[in-house]
Amino acid sequence: MSVSEQSAARTRMFARVIGPFLVILTATAIFRAPQVWERASDYGTDPLLLWVAGAFTLLAGLIVVAFHPYWRGAAAILVSVTGWITAIKGFALSVFPDAGMSTANIAMHAEGWTRAAYVLFALIGLYLTYVGWAPVRNRPAPLPASGDRDLRPAA
Template sequence: MNTSRQVHERTRMFARVLGPFLVIVDVAAVLRVPDMRTLMSDFSANSAWPWMSGAFILIAGLVVVALHQHWHGPAAIIVSALGWLIVARAIFLLFFPDAFMSLADNMIGQTAWMIVACGVAAVIGVYLTYVGWAPEHHQPGAHATDVTRDVTPAA
């Protein structure tokens, strides 16, 4: 498998995970807008939650960053950018939890903007889901040179 193909497959694998995640989480957030203030205050009430969340989010972001530094094509750019955004979010949770909570609280207070932001993220998630899960259309002769035959020569 050539390097270009490997990069494409890696992008597809990350898109298969990140796409549905974005759709599910953002649709759930929009549907639960009335509960978001309570969720945020409960989350920030105990300083262990931001710390533990930041640690787990950091490892997830670092996996994306370490395994996907490809910036060619829309899906690859989105996956790589999401990896870095996930790392940044984790760092804010770990080092500046109060500033992060304040920013999140302000966003939740602006319901229309929150719904728009979640809508945009969900659309990006739908796109990544499509990229990751849609069947690929291959040209008929494309694999002819990649196939290695395990055939015993005739005597």
């Protein structure tokens, strides 16, 4: 497998996970935003919860950054950028939890911009889902194993 085939396969694998994740989370955030923002202030006072959320977010972002160092093509760029944004967000939540809550408070009061961002991320998620799950065209048929070519039919 060449490097370009390997990078395309890796991009497809990450797109299969990141795409549906973005679609599901942003769609639920769009429709449940009032209930979520209403309860967000309850969680802002718990530094342990923010630290744990930041730790898992940082881990997820670093996994993408480490295993997807590809930047050729729209899907590869979106996967890599998503990984970096996730890692930075996880770092910020872990190290600066108060800043994370103030950012959430700003987002609560900017509903139009927040919903526009959700729609943008949902569209990115739909595109990545398509890239990850659509059948690959023009893929060469696998060659038989070297020993199979020399075998004659048994009957």
